[in-house]
Amino acid sequence: MNKSKVVSSFMEAVSDIKKGSTIIVGGFGLSGIPEYSIQALKEQGTKDLTIVSNNCGVDDWGLGLLLANRQIKKMISSYVGENKIFEQQYLSGELEVELVPQGTLAERIRAGGAGIPGFYTATGVGTPIAEGKETKEFDGKTYLLERGIVGDFALVKAWKADTLGNLIFRKTARNFNPIAAMAGKITIAEVEEIVEPGELNPDEIHLPGIYVQRLLLGTHYEKRIEKLTVAGAKG
Numbered sequence: 067m068n069k070s071k072v073v074s075s076f077m078e079a080v081s082d083i084k085k086g087s088t089i090i091v092g093g094f095g096l097s098g099i100p101e102y103s104i105q106a107l108k109e110q111g112t113k114d115l116t117i118v119s120n121n122c123g124v125d126d127w128g129l130g131l132l133l134a135n136r137q138i139k140k141m142i143s144s145y146v147g148e149n150k151i152f153e154q155q156y157l158s159g160e161l162e163v164e165l166v167p168q169g170t171l172a173e174r175i176r177a178g179g180a181g182i183p184g185f186y187t188a189t190g191v192g193t194p195i196a197e198g199k200e201t202k203e204f205d206g207k208t209y210l211l212e213r214g215i216v217g218d219f220a221l222v223k224a225w226k227a228d229t230l231g232n233l234i235f236r237k238t239a240r241n242f243n244p245i246a247a248m249a250g251k252i253t254i255a256e257v258e259e260i261v262e263p264g265e266l267n268p269d270e271i272h273l274p275g276i277y278v279q280r281l282l283l284g285t286h287y288e289k290r291i292e293k294l295t296v297a298g299a300k301g
Contacts, residue, residue, distance in 0.1 A: 070229040071281040076106035090217035091119040092246040098239030099128045100221040102284045116140040124148045144168040177214035179248025220250020227257040231275030247277045254280045
């Protein structure tokens with residue numbers, strides 16, 4: 067018999083995230099971030115977290131909430147330019163930061179989810195990114211060895227799911243979410259709509275439910291935009 071993966075509350079879903087856990091979080095900027103899971107983790111107050119995500123939200127939303135609450139010990143990310151709190155904590159030595167080129171970060175997460183412990187890439191050769199990393203030559207060109215990333219947990223956001231955890235993402239909100247889900251030992255997915263098994267078109271499913279352990283329904287998503295720029299009207 068198929069068993070539903072739907073969990074009754076976000077607090078229940080994050081309750082076993084312990085101090086010192088590594089968490090991979092989907093989203094790009096504020097697009098496709100798991101808003102409610104992040105808020106539940108803030109309320110729980112778990113400390114010394116290592117967060118793997120493309121960026122760290124903004125000061126008052128997304129992962130920035132965990133920063134402000136001093137729950138993040140280390141950040142592994144590609145872009146950190148939207149957070150004054152991030153800057154302050156990094157410069158004071160309170161926050162450890164590992165900056166990773168965006169393509170390399172995506173591949174490290176994807177590799178972790180695929181069971182690949184490491185891979186070679188030319189990105190970062192001859193830069194500070196290469197410091198302390200093994201190199202190898204292929205066809206006369208130097209490559210860096212990068213390690214795959216596996217999280218104790220993954221927090222992701224999708225558009226629609228069935229109760230078995232099969233996920234459909236919406237447009238650019240897909241971003242890092244599918245690979246994040248694959249790389250978490252326990253993946254917590256929040257969605258805007260949950261249907262019964264068989265109601266989703268198999269050809270439209272982006273991520274099979276085998277990668278999802280806990281599923282939650284969220285409502286009234288804020289879906290903030292970091293910066294809204296409009297062109298001036300022509301008279």
